[in-house]
Amino acid sequence: SLQVKMTLYHLGNCLALACGPYLIAYKYSILSEYGSFWRCVRVGAAYLATQLVKLLLLATFFPIDSASIQFDPWAEFLKATVDLGDLVGIYLLLLKMSGKGDLKILATGLGWAGAELIATKSIGLWVGARGTEFTWEYMQMSFDANINLVHHVTVAALLLQWGRSEARRKTLVGLVMLLCSYR
Amino acid sequence: MEKFRDLSLSGAGAVVIIVPRNISSLSKEFLEEWIELEREILEEPVNIPVYFVYDDEAVMKVYEDVSHAITADQASSAAAALLDVFSTYGYQVVTSDISESKPRKDSSIFSLQGQLSGLGIEERLPTIAIVAHYDSFGIAPSLSFGADSNGSGVAALLELARLFSRIYSNSAAHAQYNLLFFLSGGGAFNYQGTRKWIAEQEATDGILLDVQYVLCLDTIGQSNSLHLHVSRLPKDGVPASIVQNFKKAANLHEPVTNFTVVHKKINLAEETLAWEHEAFSMRRLTGGTLSQRNSPDSEGRHSIFDRQFTSVNVGILKENTAVLAEALMGQIFDLDADSLSLVGDEFGVSEEHVGAWVQYLASFSRAAQLVGNEHAVLLALEQAFNRHLKDVRRYQAKSEKKDPELVFYDVAETKLYMYSVKPALFDLFLTAGVACYLALVFYAVQSFSAIS
Numbered sequence: 001s002l003q004v005k006m007t008l009y010h011l012g013n014c015l016a017l018a019c020g021p022y023l024i025a026y027k028y029s030i031l032s033e034y035g036s037f038w039r040c041v042r043v044g045a046a047y048l049a050t051q052l053v054k055l056l057l058l059a060t061f062f063p064i065d066s067a068s069i070q071f072d073p074w075a076e077f078l079k080a081t082v083d084l085g086d087l088v089g090i091y092l093l094l095l096k097m098s099g100k101g102d103l104k105i106l107a108t109g110l111g112w113a114g115a116e117l118i119a120t121k122s123i124g125l126w127v128g129a130r131g132t133e134f135t136w137e138y139m140q141m142s143f144d145a146n147i148n149l150v151h152h153v154t155v156a157a158l159l160l161q162w163g164r165s166e167a168r169r170k171t172l173v174g175l176v177m178l179l180c181s182y183r
Numbered sequence: 184m185e186k187f188r189d190l191s192l193s194g195a196g197a198v199v200i201i202v203p204r205n206i207s208s209l210s211k212e213f214l215e216e217w218i219e220l221e222r223e224i225l226e227e228p229v230n231i232p233v234y235f236v237y238d239d240e241a242v243m244k245v246y247e248d249v250s251h252a253i254t255a256d257q258a259s260s261a262a263a264a265l266l267d268v269f270s271t272y273g274y275q276v277v278t279s280d281i282s283e284s285k286p287r288k289d290s291s292i293f294s295l296q297g298q299l300s301g302l303g304i305e306e307r308l309p310t311i312a313i314v315a316h317y318d319s320f321g322i323a324p325s326l327s328f329g330a331d332s333n334g335s336g337v338a339a340l341l342e343l344a345r346l347f348s349r350i351y352s353n354s355a356a357h358a359q360y361n362l363l364f365f366l367s368g369g370g371a372f373n374y375q376g377t378r379k380w381i382a383e384q385e386a387t388d389g390i391l392l393d394v395q396y397v398l399c400l401d402t403i404g405q406s407n408s409l410h411l412h413v414s415r416l417p418k419d420g421v422p423a424s425i426v427q428n429f430k431k432a433a434n435l436h437e438p439v440t441n442f443t444v445v446h447k448k449i450n451l452a453e454e455t456l457a458w459e460h461e462a463f464s465m466r467r468l469t470g471g472t473l474s475q476r477n478s479p480d481s482e483g484r485h486s487i488f489d490r491q492f493t494s495v496n497v498g499i500l501k502e503n504t505a506v507l508a509e510a511l512m513g514q515i516f517d518l519d520a521d522s523l524s525l526v527g528d529e530f531g532v533s534e535e536h537v538g539a540w541v542q543y544l545a546s547f548s549r550a551a552q553l554v555g556n557e558h559a560v561l562l563a564l565e566q567a568f569n570r571h572l573k574d575v576r577r578y579q580a581k582s583e584k585k586d587p588e589l590v591f592y593d594v595a596e597t598k599l600y601m602y603s604v605k606p607a608l609f610d611l612f613l614t615a616g617v618a619c620y621l622a623l624v625f626y627a628v629q630s631f632s633a634i635s
Contacts, residue, residue, distance in 0.1 A: 013613045020621040028628045132275055133602040139613070146624075 010138070011129040018121065018142035021149055022114055029106055034099070036107050043093060043111025044118075050089035051119070054082050090152075091159050105160055109153030116152070117145045184223050197232040199276070199599070201246060202326070204237040207492050214493075218486050221322045232283075234599060235323040235487070245601050248272055272603040284594035290582040292369035292551055292589075294376040295564055297572030298390065299347055299364075302357040309421075310361035310393055311511070312470075314377065314459060315340040315400040316370025317549060317564065321487030324550035325595040330541060331494035332484050333370060335404025338540035339504040340364060341567050342532055346508055348571035350530055360515040363390060364572060366564055369551045369580065370401075371485055372589055373455045377462045379580035385466065395421045397470030398511075399459040402484065403503040404495035404541065406475040408441040409433070412457075413471040414449050414464040421514075422469055428513035431520045432506045440506050445477060473507065491545040497538040505532040552591045 026040075090108060097104045121141055129138040190198050203209060203217075224233070236242050251271065301308040315336035319329025328334075344364050351357045369375035384391035403409065409429075417423045426444055433442035449461050456462055457479035460470035476484065488494075508530075509523050516522075549560055561577070568575040582589055 009610050010613075013610060013617055016614070017617045017620070020617070021624045024621060024625050025628055028625060029632050131602075132277075132604060134272070134605040134609075 007130045007132065010134070011125060014125050014129045014138045014142040017139060018117060018125070018145040021146050022110060022117070025106070025110055025149065034103060036103065039097070039107045040111035040114065043108055044115035046089060046093050047112050047115035048119070050085060053089075054085045057082050057085065087155070087159065090156055091163065094156065094160050094163065101160060105153060105156045108156040110149065112156070113145070113149040113152040116148055121145060184220060184227075187220075187224060188227065191227075191229045191231055195231060197234060197276075198229075199234045199236060201238045201242055202235050202487065204239065206488055206490065214488060215482065218482050218488055221486055221488075222482075225322050232278075234597070235326055236599070237326075245274055248603075249274060271606070273606055275602045275604050277600045277602070279598040279600070284592045287552075287591045287593050290552075290587065290589050290591040291556075292372070292376045292379075292580040293554060293556060293558075293561055294368045294380055294578045294580065295366040295561070295568055295575065296380070296578060297344070297364050297568040297575040299344070299351055299362040299572055301351075301360045301362075302354075303359050305361060306393075308359050308361050309395045310363055310390060311514070312363040312365060312391065312394045312397040313340055313343060313400070314365045314367060314397060316367045316374065316376070316459060317544075317560070318368050318370050318551040318554065319489070319549040320371030320485040321489070321550070323487055323595075324552050325548045326487045327485075327548055327550050328487075328490050328545045329485075329549060330489050330491040330545035331404040332402045332489055333400070334491075334541045334544040335402060335495055335500050335503075336400035337366060337544060337564075338500065338537045339400050339403060339507060340366065341540055341564075342504050342537050343508055343511065344568065344571045345536065346530055346532065347511075350512075356516075358515045361390070363394060364568070366568075367459070368554060369589070370459065372551060374459050374462050375551075375589055376578070376580050377459060380578050381462060381466055381468075383578070391468070394468055396425055397460060397463045397468055398425075399463075399470060399472040400507070401459060401472050401474045401476070403473060403475050403507075404497075404500040407436075407438065407499050407502055408443075408475055408477075409473055409503060409506065410443050410445045410475070410477050411471045411473050412445045412447060412460065412479075414447065414461055415469070416446050417444065417471075422471070425471075425510065425514055429506070429510040431513055431523055432509035435509065435520070435524050436502055436506060440502065442506070444471075447479075475503075491541060495541050495545070497534060497541065500541065501532050501534040501537050504537055508532055548595075550595070553595055 026036075090112060093108050093112075094104055097107065099107075121144075124141060125138060187198065206214060209217075248271065316333050317337045319327040319332070319334075321327025321329075344362075347362055365377075365380070367374065367376040367380065370377070381391065383389070411426065411429065413422070415422075417426050429442050433440040447457065449464060450457075458472040458474075460472045463470040512518060512530075513523050543563070544560070547560070554560060556579075565575060565577065
């Protein structure tokens with residue numbers, strides 16, 4: 001029916017907004033020149049592995065107390081600290097990857113953010129954006145994916161800098177990255 | 184009303200009518216218009232669903248959005264129209280029931296009877312019957328509360344049962360008169376419960392056949408003008424004596440209750456009975472209906488707007504019930520006017536009791552379609568009967584299998600889900616927006632690559 005088609009159309013809009021920049025970034029940047037598709041896929045796999053390790057850490061050291069529903073700032077802080085694991089993961093990737101600096105940054109950032117997009121948002125969009133009722137939520141989710149892309153590419157760039165530069169710059173860049181994790 | 188007809192003919196999927204919930208703040212004329220509209224819709228055949236909703240916040244918001252969207256169709260300029268596409272929401276309405284309402288297999292109607300025996304051998308004593316129909320009616324069954332019609336009649340009947348059971352328990356005051364009480368169902372459906380009960384009593388030679396007089400109560404909660412509707416003028420005997428007693432009782436009250444007798448012959452050509460007593464009169468049982476209404480067709484009788492705070496004045500109901508009680512006492516104990524005035528406080532009508540019953544009865548729907556064997560109101564009434572009367576029995580008026588006179592349908596209530604949706608044009612605009620954004624990203628990436 002027409003209504004079902006219209007809701008699929010909205011899903012299409014959201015996907016275009018979410019994935020468009022990724023595809024454009026891939027095709028029209030340095031990545032396509034070097035045929036980096038599988039490289040990005042490997043980055044995605046690394047993302048999954050990192051998330052798994054983080055989950056294990058969380059489960060072991062910060063078991064969820066399902067009884068307490070209150071917002072415990074200290075517990076939340078600790079959980080966000082575990083997110084520093086993301087930085088570790090990206091850094092290791094950058095070390096192991098071959099190629100120019102630019103290529104490494106883009107491939108890592110794109111692959112990482114792309115894996116995050118599929119892992120966190122795809123189900124939400126599939127279920128929600130096709131609903132009858134319209135809310136801005138799904139467009140927001142899709143736009144969030146764009147922000148993620150920029151964020152992860154930037155983090156990759158910063159990490160690479162941090163890996164190369166001398167001690168003075170190191171601490172400043174390190175601080176910036178630490179703060180990024182707590183967003 | 185024309186709008187309603189247009190809608191039902193023009194191919195609308197359904198009609199949703201928003202009904203005011205708080206009617207005490209409405210003007211009398213406005214309320215009368217609503218009641219008139221209710222009647223007309225009831226008589227109009229429709230083949231699309233009609234939903235009645237109370238005007239709560241959520242519904243009113245939807246209504247305002249929709250009426251705003253309609254007026255936006257006549258927007259002043261193209262720019263304003265474009266802006267409207269972004270800001271207005273449309274609504275898609277879905278119901279929770281998949282199928283339409285179907286006829287029920289069992290359209291039974293339940294009634295209650297109970298009695299107080301006079302002093303002596305029951306079969307040899309004269310009997311008076313008091314009858315009131317307890318069901319409510321309105322265009323939407325589950326929104327009909329029937330506070331005055333006939334919550335007031337039921338409350339009065341129960342108060343009489345309570346009073347006379349107290350009087351009779353005092354052996355010095357135990358009169359030689361039986362009292363038969365009957366709460367009938369299906370009053371709005373041509374007194375179905377009553378008619379079938381009479382037929383059963385005839386078949387089993389029940390107590391009803393010896394009754395001297397049947398007094399039916401119908402809507403006495405708002406005005407102190409009482410009319411006794413009869414099919415035959417009361418010239419002598421018990422009917423005339425009852426009228427005399429009523430007149431005596433009416434004069435005892437301050438302000439005076441206006442009591443008149445209204446004579447209306449039964450019209451056999453009519454499909455439905457005008458008053459409940461006609462069901463008895465047709466079987467040669469004398470009776471009358473006491474009502475504040477002076478004609479059977481008066482407005483507001485079967486309306487969803489018959490609710491407690493607008494329709495019933497408990498003080499007046501108490502006075503009317505007192506007149507009723509005193510008239511009966513005058514008849515049963517053969518009292519003159521002076522003796523009647525001494526009845527007073529000991530055996531007086533309690534306003535709290537009457538008020539409490541009306542409040543209880545008007546707090547939920549008592550539509551005949553919804554009152555099944557297990558319904559709370561039947562249990563409550565039965566309990567009240569058991570407290571004061573003996574031989575309390577339920578009577579079930581079953582509908583015939585073939586060619587039934589009455590068919591009930593199921594599904595009185597349903598949920599409407601209203602989704603706010605954007606117009607189709609909006610999605611196209613979104614696509615255009617996303618395309619522009621992607622173009623920007625494209626240029627950004629291109630220039631970034633060029634730099635590095």
